[in-house]
Amino acid sequence: MKSKLNAVLKSTIDHCFECGFLNKTHIPDYVIEVPNNPDHGHFATNLPLTLASSQKRSPMEIASVMVDNLMDEENLLENAEVAAPGFINFRINPDKWYGILSDIVRLKGDYGQNRTGNNQKVLVEFVSANPTGPLHLGHGRGAALGDTLCRILSFCGYDVAREFYINDAGQQTKMLGESIFSRFMQMNNPDFPFPENGYHGDYILDLAKTISGKVNLNEMSEQEAIDSCTREGKEIMLEETKQDLAQFRVPFDFWYSESDLFSSGLLEDTLEKLKRKKQLYENEGALWIKTSDFGDDKDRVIRKKDGEFTYFASDISYHLEKQKRGFARAINIWGADHHGYIPRVKAALSAHGFSENWLSVLLVQLVKLWRDGQEIKMSKRAGDFVTLRELVDEVGVDAVRFIFLTKNHDSPLDFDIDLVKKQDSDNPVYYVQYAHARICSIFRKANSEGISLPEKPDGLLKRLALDEEMALIRIIAGFPSLLEDISGALEPHRLTYYLTDLAASFHRYFNLGTKVPDYRIVTNDRTMSQARLFLAQAIRIVIANGLELLGISAPERM
RNA sequence: GCGCCUGUAGCUCAGCUGGAUAGAGCAGCGGACUUCUAAUCCGCAGGUCGGGUGUUCGAAUCACCCCAGGCGCGCCA
Numbered sequence: 001m002k003s004k005l006n007a008v009l010k011s012t013i014d015h016c017f018e019c020g021f022l023n024k025t026h027i028p029d030y031v032i033e034v035p036n037n038p039d040h041g042h043f044a045t046n047l048p049l050t051l052a053s054s055q056k057r058s059p060m061e062i063a064s065v066m067v068d069n070l071m072d073e074e075n076l077l078e079n080a081e082v083a084a085p086g087f088i089n090f091r092i093n094p095d096k097w098y099g100i101l102s103d104i105v106r107l108k109g110d111y112g113q114n115r116t117g118n119n120q121k122v123l124v125e126f127v128s129a130n131p132t133g134p135l136h137l138g139h140g141r142g143a144a145l146g147d148t149l150c151r152i153l154s155f156c157g158y159d160v161a162r163e164f165y166i167n168d169a170g171q172q173t174k175m176l177g178e179s180i181f182s183r184f185m186q187m188n189n190p191d192f193p194f195p196e197n198g199y200h201g202d203y204i205l206d207l208a209k210t211i212s213g214k215v216n217l218n219e220m221s222e223q224e225a226i227d228s229c230t231r232e233g234k235e236i237m238l239e240e241t242k243q244d245l246a247q248f249r250v251p252f253d254f255w256y257s258e259s260d261l262f263s264s265g266l267l268e269d270t271l272e273k274l275k276r277k278k279q280l281y282e283n284e285g286a287l288w289i290k291t292s293d294f295g296d297d298k299d300r301v302i303r304k305k306d307g308e309f310t311y312f313a314s315d316i317s318y319h320l321e322k323q324k325r326g327f328a329r330a331i332n333i334w335g336a337d338h339h340g341y342i343p344r345v346k347a348a349l350s351a352h353g354f355s356e357n358w359l360s361v362l363l364v365q366l367v368k369l370w371r372d373g374q375e376i377k378m379s380k381r382a383g384d385f386v387t388l389r390e391l392v393d394e395v396g397v398d399a400v401r402f403i404f405l406t407k408n409h410d411s412p413l414d415f416d417i418d419l420v421k422k423q424d425s426d427n428p429v430y431y432v433q434y435a436h437a438r439i440c441s442i443f444r445k446a447n448s449e450g451i452s453l454p455e456k457p458d459g460l461l462k463r464l465a466l467d468e469e470m471a472l473i474r475i476i477a478g479f480p481s482l483l484e485d486i487s488g489a490l491e492p493h494r495l496t497y498y499l500t501d502l503a504a505s506f507h508r509y510f511n512l513g514t515k516v517p518d519y520r521i522v523t524n525d526r527t528m529s530q531a532r533l534f535l536a537q538a539i540r541i542v543i544a545n546g547l548e549l550l551g552i553s554a555p556e557r558m
Numbered sequence: 559g560c561g562c563c564u565g566u567a568g569c570u571c572a573g574c575u576g577g578a579u580a581g582a583g584c585a586g587c588g589g590a591c592u593u594c595u596a597a598u599c600c601g602c603a604g605g606u607c608g609g610g611u612g613u614u615c616g617a618a619u620c621a622c623c624c625c626a627g628g629c630g631c632g633c634c635a
Contacts, residue, residue, distance in 0.1 A: 029575095031574085031575090031576090031577080033574070033577080034574085035577090035578070036578075036579075036580085036581090037578065037579070039578095040578065044577085044578085046576085046577060049577080049615075049616090052615085058615095059615075083578080084578090084615095085577095085578090085615050085616075086615080087577080087578075130635075167635070170634085170635050171634070171635065172634090172635055284633085285633085286633050287633095288633095297560080297561075297631075298631095300633095301632090301633045302633095303633085304633040305633055306633080308633090310633070310634085310635085311634075311635050312635095336562090336563075336628090336629065336630090337629065337630070338630085339561090339562055339563075339629070339630060340561075340562075340629085340630040340631055341630085342562085343561085343562095363562090363563080365563080365564090365628090365629090366628085366629090406570095406571080406572090406583095407570090407571065407572085408571090408572085410563065410564080411563085411564065411571080412563095412564080412628075413570095414570065414571095416570090419584090427597085428583075430597055431583095431597075431598090433597090434595085434597050434598075435598095437595080437597090438594085438595060438597095438598085441594070441595055442594050442595090443594095444594090445594050445595095446594080478574095481574090482574080485574060485575095488575095489574085489575075491574095493572085494572090494574075497572060497573090497582085500582080500583085501582085504582085504599095507598055507599065508598090508599065508600090510594075510595095510598075510599080511590085511596095511598065511599040511600080512599090513593075513594065514590075514591070514593055514594090514596090514598085514599075515590080515593095515599095515600095517593080520593085520594055521594060522594050523594090536594095557595090558595080558597065
């Protein structure tokens with residue numbers, strides 16, 4: 001609806017330019033919004049205000065000119081009014097609202113789809129946990145964010161690929177192997193030393209048992225045994241990660257391994273390129289890259305004195321590789337503790353001529369877990385943490401995903417296990433799901449009374465005239481532009497708010513019928529019932545589509 | 559010390575990239591089930607948008623300066 005109105009505005013402006021009612025000037029950024037105050041109509045625009053300075057006329061004057069020359073050929077508008085200090089308030093023709101209902105019911109699962117992405121190839125990289133331990137809640141939050149973002153971007157016409165980057169080449173996996181080996185040795189010799197920065201979780205002992213049952217560590221040299229523990233441990237952890245994510249309904253298109261970067265020679269290519277661009281220099285035996293030329297605080301080492309490459313080195317080639325694979329844009333979802341890393345990656349990419357907005361990094365803040373009114377402190381190294389799997393097993397995928405998306409990724413999240421475990425009204429995910437189940441229940445009731453959805457509702461829908469009904473229509477009509485906004489701002493959490501708001505409006509509407517039987521959806525008036533069922537069906541579709549984008553089930557009964 | 563993030567109702571947070579009278583959930587108080595599902599709804603109460611200065615028709619939103627909290631500043635990953 002908003003885009004239709006925008007089309008009217010654009011042709012109005014063009015018309016005013018052509019006829020000389022307004023001077024032909026550049027059109028600045030303006031907004032069309034749904035006003036808080038219903039007296040201000042269904043939509044309002046600030047276009048005259050933004051146009052004032054370039055036109056050198058008062059906003060009120062410009063607004064009047066536009067209203068007098070509206071190019072509304074499809075009769076979209078019921079009226080348009082000038083409002084101080086220079087807004088135009090619009091009321092949409094009721095027929096056009098009813099038309100949206102028909103669109104929704106016809107399009108079903110496709111309603112809300114749009115082409116704003118223009119098939120642009122986007123790579124979304126998320127989770128990317130080291131295969132050194134189980135996924136924790138921070139990974140889960142990143143997974144929920146990334147997965148929903150991908151679903152929404154695809155829905156908005158982007159060509160999306162999902163990638164998990166496996167950090168399997170560095171010190172951390174070696175530490176995993178040493179930790180496992182040490183636990184293995186401790187089975188017979190409790191005094192065997194444990195590595196200083198080793199992983200302490202119970203899962204390490206489990207790994208030691210599994211691996212020693214599979215290969216004969218006793219017959220190997222210590223180094224061979226550690227290598228074996230590293231290799232096997234990494235593989236098992238990766239497999240568990242894959243299972244956890246599958247259980248969490250998060251699929252990936254690519255599992256990209258860091259060690260492949262080394263073996264494929266990509267790293268050398270990258271160095272060669274940088275050398276040609278004169279971005280490298282040696283100092284004190286190490287190899288440096290001049291990121292400070294591109295906005296970083298200081299230059300960074302990419303090959304250490306001991307000849308080993310830094311993590312940063314592989315990350316540069318990894319990102320170059322992303323572009324080489326044809327992605328016009330990359331989105332990374334990282335833990336907030338990596339934020340200091342962004343300037344140097346962007347600097348390295350700038351050095352290769354990438355534009356500033358080729359890479360977007362979304363930072364996910366911490367998840368704090370509460371139980372019995374107490375915060376559960378977590379530390380991966382100390383092996384003291386609640387895993388994503390444990391949480392999902394305890395409260396369910398739907399609830400975890402929903403709660404993870406109730407807040408902006410930028411702000412820390414408190415997750416109250418007791419609250420979410422309660423399968424009752426305190427739990428926000430049920431509120432939305434219940435609205436869906438309730439509508440399904442109404443349809444069962446209608447069916448039992450022999451009333452069904454009208455095939456051709458055109459004449460009936462004008463009977464939907466209650467304020468609550470019109471408000472609901474306006475909310476669901478806003479679904480497509482909400483998704484466009486989300487895909488532009490990369491803020492999926494707005495969808496949970498939208499669905500909660502829609503569910504609230506529906507529950508309110510439903511409750512009218514508990515007081516006044518005439519306001520029930522299934523009433524004695526058959527055509528009235530059909531019109532309302534049509535509305536209910538449209539609402540159900542939007543809730544189902546929204547939940548689908550969140551990766552949450554839409555139950556028919558609760 | 560430098561950088562990033564956060565600061566909105568008692569608590570947890572939204573606030574549509576600068577719009578008109580700042581919203582929701584929870585907690586508190588008072589109401590609504592012989593009913594299409596009460597996993598719901600209605601009402602009441604609750605605010606110096608951390609503080610200040612500025613930008614302009616207009617600021618929770620933008621800029622600058624303070625205050626408070628979190629995180630990051632390795633030839634670690």
